[in-house]
Amino acid sequence: MAFRETIKVPVERIGVIVGHDGRVKSRVEELTNVQLEVTPDGAVIITAVPDAGDPVLAWKARDIVRAMARGFSPSNALTLIDEDSRLLVISLRDSVGTSPDQLKRVAGRIIGERGRTRRVVEQITETKISVYGHTVSIIGTDPGIEYAARAVNMLIEGLPHANVYKYLESMRRSMNRERTEIWETSQE
Numbered sequence: 001m002a003f004r005e006t007i008k009v010p011v012e013r014i015g016v017i018v019g020h021d022g023r024v025k026s027r028v029e030e031l032t033n034v035q036l037e038v039t040p041d042g043a044v045i046i047t048a049v050p051d052a053g054d055p056v057l058a059w060k061a062r063d064i065v066r067a068m069a070r071g072f073s074p075s076n077a078l079t080l081i082d083e084d085s086r087l088l089v090i091s092l093r094d095s096v097g098t099s100p101d102q103l104k105r106v107a108g109r110i111i112g113e114r115g116r117t118r119r120v121v122e123q124i125t126e127t128k129i130s131v132y133g134h135t136v137s138i139i140g141t142d143p144g145i146e147y148a149a150r151a152v153n154m155l156i157e158g159l160p161h162a163n164v165y166k167y168l169e170s171m172r173r174s175m176n177r178e179r180t181e182i183w184e185t186s187q188e
Helices: 011-018 020-032 056-069 074-081 100-111 113-125 144-157 161-187
Strands: 004-008 034-038 043-048 086-091 128-132 135-140
Touching: 004 056, 011 020, 011 034, 011 056, 020 034, 020 056, 020 074, 034 056, 043 056, 056 074, 056 086, 074 128, 074 135, 086 144, 100 113, 100 128, 100 144, 113 128, 113 144, 113 161, 135 144, 144 161
Parallel strands: none
Antiparallel strands: 004 043, 034 043, 086 135, 128 135
């Protein structure tokens, strides 16, 4: 049975998914061996091409579409084609409820003044973060994506930004240590 999935996307994000003259849609189809059908009401139907080869590519297409629907640019979403890259979506409603004021306050904590907090988390964890609607989405590889998710959850829980930055700095040292060990091991 062929892969077929329908994803509901915000209507204002349809243009991003299709792209100028359909270029983004075509690029996703080309890279993942799927067909995308985008409806005006915000449904994207993903169908795997028969004999497409790698079935994982259809899931990658789903994640790329979800990433664009959650506020990522096409270039950032297309990084999900890399086998080590993945998308993580955190619902703010699960933690803070449905109050628009609470959602706005927590989103503001994650973004920070002039985007500083989001930028710091992205740089230290080597991830990309999008705060869109009632979700926070993260694109990255392990272990960075896990560290970024933990930092975002700390901000959602209301921990001071200074504590989150300390956590991130210790994670950066840990990531650098791991890289050094891998590099030294590969040199032997």
